[in-house]
Amino acid sequence: MSNGTSKIEYVSYLEHQGKYEGIFSWIFATDHKRIGLLYMYAIITFFFIGAILGLLMKIELIAPGETIMKPQVYNGVFTLHGILMIFMVVIPGLSAVFGNFFLPILIGAKDVSFPKLNRFSWWIFIAGSIMAVASQLMKDGPPDTGWTFYAPYSTSTGTNVIMATAAAFVLGFSSILTGLNFIVTIHQMRAPGMKFFNMPLFPWALYATAWIQLLATPIIGITLLMLIGERLFAIGFFDPTLGGDPLLFQHLFWIYSHPAVYVMILPAMGVITEIIPTFCQKQIYGYKAIAISSLAIAGVGFLVWGHHMYTSGMSENARWFFSLLTFIVAVPSAIKVFNWISTMYKGSIDVKPPFLYALSFIFLFIIGGTTGLLLGSVATNVQVHDTSFVVAHFHYIVFGGMGFAFFAAIHYWFPKMYGKMYDYKRANIAWGIIFLGFNLLYFPQFIIGIEGMPRRYFDYPIQFQTSQIISSIGGFILVSGLILMVFNLIQGARKGKLAPANPWNGSTLEWQIPSPPSLENFDEEPVIKKNPYYYK
Amino acid sequence: MSENKLHIEEHRDDEASKLGMWLFIFTELLLFGGLFLVYSIFRAQYTTSFHESSLELSVTIGAINTIVLLFSSMTIAMALSAIQKNNKKLALILIGITLFCAAIFLFNKYFEWGAKIEHGLYPGSTLMTLLDRGHLLYFSLYFFMTGLHALHIVIGMILLIVCYFKVKSQNINNQNYVLLENGALYWHLVDLIWIFLFPLIYLIT
Amino acid sequence: MANNSSHTTEYVVLARVLLLLMFLTILTISITSYHLGAFTVAITLLIAGTKGYLVLSYFMHLKYESLLLRILVGMVFVLFALIIVITFIDYAYR
Amino acid sequence: MFSNASNFVHGVDLAFFIITGISLFFLITLTAMMIFFVVKYNKKKGIPAVQIKNNSLLEITWITIPMILVLYMFYIGWEGFIPMRQAPKDAMEVKAIGQMWKWTFEYKGNKQSDTLVLPIHKAVKVNLISKDVLHGFFIPSFRIKEDVVPQKNNYSWFIPGELGDFDLYCTVYCGVNHSFMTSIVRIVSQNDYDKWLATLNEKKPDIDNKGYKVLEKNGCFTCHTKDGGKSVGPSFESLYGSTIEVATNGTSRKLVVDSAYIVSSIIDPNKDIAVGYPQGIMKSYKGIVKEEEFKLINDYLKSIK
Numbered sequence A: 001m002s003n004g005t006s007k008i009e010y011v012s013y014l015e016h017q018g019k020y021e022g023i024f025s026w027i028f029a030t031d032h033k034r035i036g037l038l039y040m041y042a043i044i045t046f047f048f049i050g051a052i053l054g055l056l057m058k059i060e061l062i063a064p065g066e067t068i069m070k071p072q073v074y075n076g077v078f079t080l081h082g083i084l085m086i087f088m089v090v091i092p093g094l095s096a097v098f099g100n101f102f103l104p105i106l107i108g109a110k111d112v113s114f115p116k117l118n119r120f121s122w123w124i125f126i127a128g129s130i131m132a133v134a135s136q137l138m139k140d141g142p143p144d145t146g147w148t149f150y151a152p153y154s155t156s157t158g159t160n161v162i163m164a165t166a167a168a169f170v171l172g173f174s175s176i177l178t179g180l181n182f183i184v185t186i187h188q189m190r191a192p193g194m195k196f197f198n199m200p201l202f203p204w205a206l207y208a209t210a211w212i213q214l215l216a217t218p219i220i221g222i223t224l225l226m227l228i229g230e231r232l233f234a235i236g237f238f239d240p241t242l243g244g245d246p247l248l249f250q251h252l253f254w255i256y257s258h259p260a261v262y263v264m265i266l267p268a269m270g271v272i273t274e275i276i277p278t279f280c281q282k283q284i285y286g287y288k289a290i291a292i293s294s295l296a297i298a299g300v301g302f303l304v305w306g307h308h309m310y311t312s313g314m315s316e317n318a319r320w321f322f323s324l325l326t327f328i329v330a331v332p333s334a335i336k337v338f339n340w341i342s343t344m345y346k347g348s349i350d351v352k353p354p355f356l357y358a359l360s361f362i363f364l365f366i367i368g369g370t371t372g373l374l375l376g377s378v379a380t381n382v383q384v385h386d387t388s389f390v391v392a393h394f395h396y397i398v399f400g401g402m403g404f405a406f407f408a409a410i411h412y413w414f415p416k417m418y419g420k421m422y423d424y425k426r427a428n429i430a431w432g433i434i435f436l437g438f439n440l441l442y443f444p445q446f447i448i449g450i451e452g453m454p455r456r457y458f459d460y461p462i463q464f465q466t467s468q469i470i471s472s473i474g475g476f477i478l479v480s481g482l483i484l485m486v487f488n489l490i491q492g493a494r495k496g497k498l499a500p501a502n503p504w505n506g507s508t509l510e511w512q513i514p515s516p517p518s519l520e521n522f523d524e525e526p527v528i529k530k531n532p533y534y535y536k
Numbered sequence B: 001m002s003e004n005k006l007h008i009e010e011h012r013d014d015e016a017s018k019l020g021m022w023l024f025i026f027t028e029l030l031l032f033g034g035l036f037l038v039y040s041i042f043r044a045q046y047t048t049s050f051h052e053s054s055l056e057l058s059v060t061i062g063a064i065n066t067i068v069l070l071f072s073s074m075t076i077a078m079a080l081s082a083i084q085k086n087n088k089k090l091a092l093i094l095i096g097i098t099l100f101c102a103a104i105f106l107f108n109k110y111f112e113w114g115a116k117i118e119h120g121l122y123p124g125s126t127l128m129t130l131l132d133r134g135h136l137l138y139f140s141l142y143f144f145m146t147g148l149h150a151l152h153i154v155i156g157m158i159l160l161i162v163c164y165f166k167v168k169s170q171n172i173n174n175q176n177y178v179l180l181e182n183g184a185l186y187w188h189l190v191d192l193i194w195i196f197l198f199p200l201i202y203l204i205t
Numbered sequence C: 001m002a003n004n005s006s007h008t009t010e011y012v013v014l015a016r017v018l019l020l021l022m023f024l025t026i027l028t029i030s031i032t033s034y035h036l037g038a039f040t041v042a043i044t045l046l047i048a049g050t051k052g053y054l055v056l057s058y059f060m061h062l063k064y065e066s067l068l069l070r071i072l073v074g075m076v077f078v079l080f081a082l083i084i085v086i087t088f089i090d091y092a093y094r
Numbered sequence D: 001m002f003s004n005a006s007n008f009v010h011g012v013d014l015a016f017f018i019i020t021g022i023s024l025f026f027l028i029t030l031t032a033m034m035i036f037f038v039v040k041y042n043k044k045k046g047i048p049a050v051q052i053k054n055n056s057l058l059e060i061t062w063i064t065i066p067m068i069l070v071l072y073m074f075y076i077g078w079e080g081f082i083p084m085r086q087a088p089k090d091a092m093e094v095k096a097i098g099q100m101w102k103w104t105f106e107y108k109g110n111k112q113s114d115t116l117v118l119p120i121h122k123a124v125k126v127n128l129i130s131k132d133v134l135h136g137f138f139i140p141s142f143r144i145k146e147d148v149v150p151q152k153n154n155y156s157w158f159i160p161g162e163l164g165d166f167d168l169y170c171t172v173y174c175g176v177n178h179s180f181m182t183s184i185v186r187i188v189s190q191n192d193y194d195k196w197l198a199t200l201n202e203k204k205p206d207i208d209n210k211g212y213k214v215l216e217k218n219g220c221f222t223c224h225t226k227d228g229g230k231s232v233g234p235s236f237e238s239l240y241g242s243t244i245e246v247a248t249n250g251t252s253r254k255l256v257v258d259s260a261y262i263v264s265s266i267i268d269p270n271k272d273i274a275v276g277y278p279q280g281i282m283k284s285y286k287g288i289v290k291e292e293e294f295k296l297i298n299d300y301l302k303s304i305k
């Protein structure tokens, strides 16, 4: 697609011909944009599988007793659902897809620092995913430990725990390498003149995230290795009959897994921080506060893991200590919310689909976050720990937060990635259905959770049934909305009308280059404005 | 178009590679960090058993290995200086010595482990399950930590062998030696971890 | 882009550091043969820390690297120390 | 306003109301502001955006106020929790034994029951014991929950304040029948409690049993438990007469445990390997356990089946 009038030949990254052809031009691509898309397709596939599993659970839970599956199957289903969604969807989700695609562009670079390493990360991501799938098919049957792999159940059950943990180990490696790549890229590749404090806020969020990925993931790596060793050789780190300590496993697991929840949410917050100024045509309020709060969340977030263990028999001192820190880590999140809403004040607000998703993100995030406060308080945690209240909390904050941010990001950057535009009206309708279905699906779970419905329950007492039915109906509404949304996007990519370079009148660098971008992103060195969100 | 492609692949930034290596070292430190955490918790719980079991290890072998590793760490640092001073021959010799030391280290480890295995002490053995809990944990940790460390030695050796040949073929020279610098950094990491492993496993009583 | 920023360490410096490290190793071994109780642990760890510091600053050239990198390395160790201390808040009071 | 089911309801529910109240306040105000802004400053009105300078005072306010609120919420939550860890010394002690996938409650004098029956208005301390994996001891109406960890002495305590039946769940995932591991707490008057306790059967202590002594003498209990707990080898509890799967020369088969099998397991343990257990761990006790002792062992094992 050469353009006769311009002097430099412009070829979009989608059509660029490299050394390889056809499908290999993708698998062997080192271009950060192609790798971003590769991650996106893989992750959407996993999301689709995981979501179907979620729906199956909802159908099973429509009535007490056996509805469509046996207890052992149910246990396998929520385990796979958790592993898929956490390790293969939300942890890589925003940073590997949109981070890869837009981080270099946003800081005015041609690519990430180590393109080949980037490609390697994708490969091992796929290898890990294949192992996770293999764990389902192998002889001993799907693992049934829950995504938390708590010992000593995980050291004694007869299912394929080794394969599943090895998969999580490999996926963790991919996550580490992506984080490493991003940190180096942000330090070394910023366009001349771009200081740390005039970087856009999505890269800031990615920077904080990358540090968590880099420093927390090795801990789970070694923990899973120990678990594997324990299963193979009766080593006894965690099995109390061999002198080990199951609580130690929980400590090690959450030392990683709590910071990991911030790996999910920080990039999501970054996306929202990009979208709001664009659709308000207004410079972001409290730039520095938002940037620094990302680092604060990442830093303090390392020290609060014990709030998953209040009832495990931890010492009293540890309980209050972790509770206190948990409450403190909520404050930087609150600051971000306040800044987003202030940015809307006296703006010129254009309610397009990405902005709708961003608004609903804020709403759902507040619900998810404040129910996190209820969980973080020791007294109330005793009541709701390991009940469906927790399930509702993390679906609100993971799906409602990170998931909605992912949808927002797709709708926001879609024209840049594909050079085409989707249908606004259909997108709005899909949003409405999703939002309604989502709340119907998860809100009832807060209520039955407070009343005492434990999580990971195949069967349940009859008094919870009404809420479970409402919740299941919500699940079906949600699905129809998601199908409409995906259909709309696919239609957009195939037949949508051509998108201009800057459809939303955004101010950051990605909107200053053609859609879709060329292989090298920038044909001439980009001009760095002091404030990335400069309007008028 | 082909010019574009070349541009991306030939982009070289030594600062970036070095930073990348350091970040990788951070993850390795925390990987072992997890093990040190487990070690310290169990040691606090089973102090006397840990003390008794550590007596069964030979401090001499441990000390020899420590000295060998420290020495190799110095030689590889010198190799880097030699390359920077454009003294290819000296650099090759120094890398060779480092590799030799690594081999000695593994050789010692082999004997040390071999002796334990001969006594029926290895993960999963009958004897292990009969030990009292503290001893079992101590030896499990011993095998796990030194095993993982030995694995790192092997990886480090592979890296240094690559460096050796690259120095030989002039691919590493006094203008472009970041690979050797990173290989050396990795080797120092292995040494650094041993500096903590040695007293914790062999000495503290 | 050549490596002009890099620092070349003299052989003598490296050799001296090695001597110091050897000395510290022998020191630890001899100290642990006295029974100093809880102090042994503290002292050996202190010595190991010193050795680590030497390796990091001279062998690994940290002394000549940018302030940023040095801060980062410091933070990693601080983070690790915090994790250990916090875990012990649980174990020490159980 | 609060129920009286146990002495903790007040503290926990108070924390619940205060935190939920603060949360709802923020949720409603912030959502209302979002909607208001979207309507008021809509692009359709054609008024261009006004760029606003940062206001440090505002920022400091909205850091400080949440900080204070957060510390207050922490305090309320901790206040509600402290009493849960301070069991009175004279509390009545009951053991709750969790095992895949049922609860057993053991009263003073080795009396056992499947439901937890307790007298009203009397402090009870429940000692939590697990025989295999993690379980969770959860009575929603009483606002108490504590994990049941093998080889670790966790406990929970409360003073029941209302008569009636309350649900008890296992909350920590423990395998296939995790969701069926439920029971009932029945709070009755002191009188009814005493009557009920008198009807409970006592479990005979093993100490006087001859077969038990033989096992004890030979150290069998280092690897086998007598109460269904998991250890190096299979538990002796309900072993006799059960159908088990063993591997003989590498092929697995099912058999019913009888006296002959027990004897062969002692003389030649590696002939039939119980599936799920390692081979070669148990040595042969041929000659060590005397011929005449086999019967004693078998009698004992029958008695605990």
Ligand code: HEA
Residues within 6 Å of the ligand: A148, A261, A262, A264, A265, A307, A308, A326, A327, A329, A330, A331, A333, A334, A335, A337, A365, A366, A368, A369, A370, A372, A373, A375, A376, A377, A381, A384, A385, A386, A390, A393, A394, A397, A398, A401, A402, D026, D027, D030, D066, D069, D070
């Ligand atoms: C994206 C992922 C994500 C995020 C960001 C969070 C954020 C938070 N989480 Fe959540 N959490 C999970 C994912 C996440 N969580 C998951 C997956 C689990 C379950 C794991 C499992 O067991 O399987 C879990 C479980 C979990 C528990 C353990 C529950 C249990 O098992 O007993 C706790 C307890 O403290 C907790 C607390 C919090 C808190 C306090 C925050 C805070 O960071 C929230 C901060 C946000 C806000 C506070 C809202 C915005 C602020 C305002 C609107 C202003 C008003 C607020 C104030 C005045 C402070 N979470």
Ligand code: HEA
Residues within 6 Å of the ligand: A044, A045, A048, A050, A051, A052, A054, A055, A057, A058, A061, A078, A079, A081, A082, A083, A085, A086, A089, A090, A145, A146, A147, A148, A391, A395, A398, A399, A403, A441, A454, A455, A456, A457, A458, A475, A478, A479, A482, A483, A486
């Ligand atoms: C990203 C994280 C994520 C997401 C998005 C979801 C999404 C869903 N989850 Fe869940 N969930 C977890 C993470 C997530 N989950 C985790 C970590 C656990 C804990 C596991 C454990 O206990 O170990 C859990 C547990 C969990 C439980 C509790 C199990 C129990 O404790 O007994 C339930 C029960 O209802 C549930 C249901 C659902 C449902 C109905 C959805 C729905 O939202 C899904 C609805 C969406 C769809 C069905 C989409 C379908 C889409 C299409 C058809 C179009 C796509 C097409 C193309 C791409 C071409 N999940």
Ligand code: CUA
Residues within 6 Å of the ligand: D098, D099, D100, D101, D134, D135, D136, D170, D171, D172, D173, D174, D175, D178, D179, D181
């Ligand atoms: Cu027992 Cu769940």
Ligand SMILES: [Cu+2]
Residues within 6 Å of the ligand: A257, A258, A261, A305, A307, A308
């Ligand atoms: Cu958490």
